[in-house]
Amino acid sequence: MTMLQRYGAGPDQIDAMLTDDLRANFMVEGLFRPGEIGFCYTHYDRMIVGAAVPTDQPLAFGDGADVGTPHFFDAREMGIANLGAAGWIEIDGTRHALANRDALYIGRGARAVRLGSDDAAKPARFYMNSVPAGADIPHRLIPRAEAKAVEFGVKEKCNHRRLRMYIHPEVAPSCLLLMGITDLAEQSVWNTMPPHLHERRMEAYCYFDLSEEDRVFHLMGRPDNTRHLVVADSDIVLSPSWSIHMGAGTGPYGFVWGMTGENQAYSDVDPVAIKELR
Incomplete structure (x- = not known):
């Protein structure tokens, strides 16, 4: 298991950043590696992003050395989404089966987590978000069918998409974590339109299901001072x-x-008009 670090940067620093600097501060690449678990500790609200791709042997974690506690979940909660083939996750010996686009919430107090794939040749691809937690909330499996689906955008502007809320007060409660999956409609390319800010929350995007030759051009920065990141499949973008x-x-x-x-108020955002972007 590896634990990378991202220490964070402010809006006054991006003017001096070249492409490699922007990527080093606001992206995490290469976490999805067959047969390994990888984490990155970010100093944006202390969110940890992680990935596990179990193949012929299960993968496990639970030690808290990297977060300063005896166990990883002594003061943390986590959401795990399966972006690959069928697999399973055990929390302290209790096994949960996860199909593609199923998610699992792990509450504070868990001790040992094991992750496995049903078929080593077609492995599960587990993506993880973990944040500090101050409440004990039961673990819960959230199948794709139980997520709350919301439609956004219109096909005429190429931004029609379906957002599914998994870890959310209306679906599966948590202490501070929100987590979901957005899929774009056929022939739509734009996500999160119009753009917005939420000064009271950070966010992480994990882009997936891209072909090898495709890329997402992710825009970041202040509305009047934008930058872009070129993102490949399984890359993670950190959005302060x-x-x-x-x-x-x-x-x-x-x-x-x-x-x-x-807070967990999904609507606590400040919209930004496209015409205001620079």
Whole structure:
């Protein structure tokens, strides 16, 4: 298991950043590796993003050395989304089966987590968001069918998409974590339109289901001072509270969004008109 670090940057720093600097501060690449678990500890509201791709042997974690506690979940909660083939996750010996686009909430107090794939040749691809938690909330499996689906956008503007809320007060409660999956409609390319800010929450995007030759152009920065990141399949973008977050793809894709901060009010956002972007 590896634990990378991202220390964070402010809006006054991006003017001096070249492409590699932007990627080093606001992206996490290469976490999805067959037969391994990888994490990245971000200093944006102390969210940890992670990935596990179990093949012929299960993968496990639970030690808290990297977060300063005896166990990983002593003061943390986590959401795990399966972006691959069928697999399973055990929490302290209790097994949960996850199909593609199913999710699992792990509450504070878990001790040992094991992750496995039903078929090593077609492995599960587990994507993880973990944030500090101050309440004990039961673990819960959230199948795709139980997520709350909401339609956004219109096909005429190429931004029609379906957002599914998994870890959300209206579906499966948590302490501070929100998590869901957005899929774009056929022939739509734009996500999160119009863009917005939420000063009281940070967000992480994990882009997935891109073909090898396709990319997403993710826009970030202050509305009057934007930058872009070129994102491939399974890349993760960290969006601090001061930044917009939106993107367009050269082909089909989906993304997992995870948020944490002062509240869980999904509508606590400040919209930004397209004409105001610079």
